[in-house]
Amino acid sequence: MTMQSSVETLARLVAFPTVSRDSNDAFTRYAAERLTAAGGRVRVLPGDLAGKTNLIASFGPDGEGGIVLSAHSDVVPVDGQEWASDPFALTEHDGRLYARGSSDMKGFIACMLTAAERLRGVRLVRPLHIAISHDEEIGCVGVRSMLKRLADEGFRAAGCIVGEPTGLTIATGHKGKVNGQISCLGEAAHSANPTLGCNAINLAARMIGETEALQEWLAQHGAHDAAYSVPYSTVHVGTIAGGTALNIVPDSCNIRFEIRLLPGDSPDDLLARLTARGQEIAAAARAGGRTAGIEISVQNAYPGLQTEEDAPIARLAKAAGASVAGKLSFGTEGGLFNDMLGLPTVVCGPGSIDRAHKPDEFITRDELAACDGFLDRIVSSLG
Template structure:
């Protein structure tokens, strides 16, 4: 069966957690499209256990729309589900299962839309782009985008189907993730002053992160379309030490910067490099090997589609809405917009409040709203 609900049921059954890959799911989608005469190109990772997919219906050439979604999901480890997370069930108008909201619900609707428009006399193409490893840093979409930019793909706009309760979002913050590796000198804790404590050094650097955050929250640039209207700095993981009676010689601190469009995260990172150098120089007055090194782990740009873009009114009309919002979470939208030089919007069924937690669900009314919007998208490409 090729309706959105049957497709979603199959998609949820694939446990496509980022760490495990998505290749079986992608092969299912490839086969489903092939059965309708739609060719899909795969962009496999070197590991062979995951791939992105790109398919087109309609005439070749510029214009048209890209429907974009990721197929990986977050783990269910340690979560208290009331049912099998990889077996979709319906209760009281809600579809439960891992990924129903984030974001296999949209992916199912997008696949259904591709199958439906295959029989229509499209004047402009409809594209489907499915990626892997979005949940761990928008990794899988990048090789596909590089190839699409190389071959000159020129859509009119891109729709990223992340869950927004079917509201159209024109922006989200960018993200830069980095690790501060703090090196000390080991010693017996009974002789602690003869060593140099890497955890203490990490704590000093953490203080610099908090100072920067206080500055940004109090005096930084503002974008009041966001719930948190300023750039944020957040320390999420700190690991160091091996035993209480050993002065630790290593401590790693992972942090992130989520920036509004008017802020350049590289400038804040440069300031943090300077703070790390100052702390390192002080440490090296005692031990030449002590200090802090910072390495960027991952980054993706924010999305800031201009309110003056003529496409915006068209997208709002297709969604049956009259205004755009901005979302707190990141998406692949900024990567699409920068790689293809086209406006991108975020709009999909469900709410991120249901994502990443036990008993994740999407309401059937949201799926119906998405099916309706994508039907309008298909119709617009036929006129």
């Protein structure tokens, strides 16, 4: 296979429309072919859903002491966005390379694949591992089955670099996240006599007030870290759905919420606080002879990341040309690599998160070239 540049590779990668709701299998098979041809020991691992796959490729000797480079293959939808060009065809203007996923994060994958191809004939003393996951954009879902399998196999490495777009600066932390639902059950009645029912939307409104009270408590009494733009944990209500008609007292209402957590704030404790208040609110409604209930369920969660700034993996990334930036406002798979495999992890990749998820997302030629040099220096440290 002829060696390709990272720009040429990126053009191939963005042509796979790997929106999270769709299959990424063709993308994974293409990456597997490139990595196998480069001499990697490649495994394509089925995900938990049909058409979803992860990939792990290893170069150099077996054993510990290696470095993992990690990225996700999925991208967010383009539905409803106005693009100046085809979002799934790389288009260049003035050194900017436009396409969905160019920054988040197929640019890093392109650089990983071309770095692997430059390994042909190079003898590594320590292994290099390349991991590509599915369905990161919907809550770091897909990587978990791969990490569990690797943990069961006793996989070991010295550290991990997750190549999310940070402007090629080193991030040593981000908040964790809990994504949940508050389900409020009431009792239907005719709106002409609402006292014969229990309005589930009113129950939900009280619970929204409880999330606001929890936010105030976290800002005053929760963990704090000045390295974050918002230096405390946050609670956010994103959607509310309830009721069927104006003249019916609604008997159900659901609220979707999230908590973005600093290390030091326990998700179980915060959810317990909300649950206790929900039970009190529902009990008060039942005391009036009405049917009422409030339940809280977790839909998805992933851990935060907290790596010491002087950890060996951070020092390695800095020696390879990256600068230390601090901590991120968005989540990554980094916390899962740390929690499930025990790998010290940093986040460092080309492009900007400010361009991600938007129309006309782009990365620049210069950013890809800088990432090529960064990865070459990472690989050289393993020789």
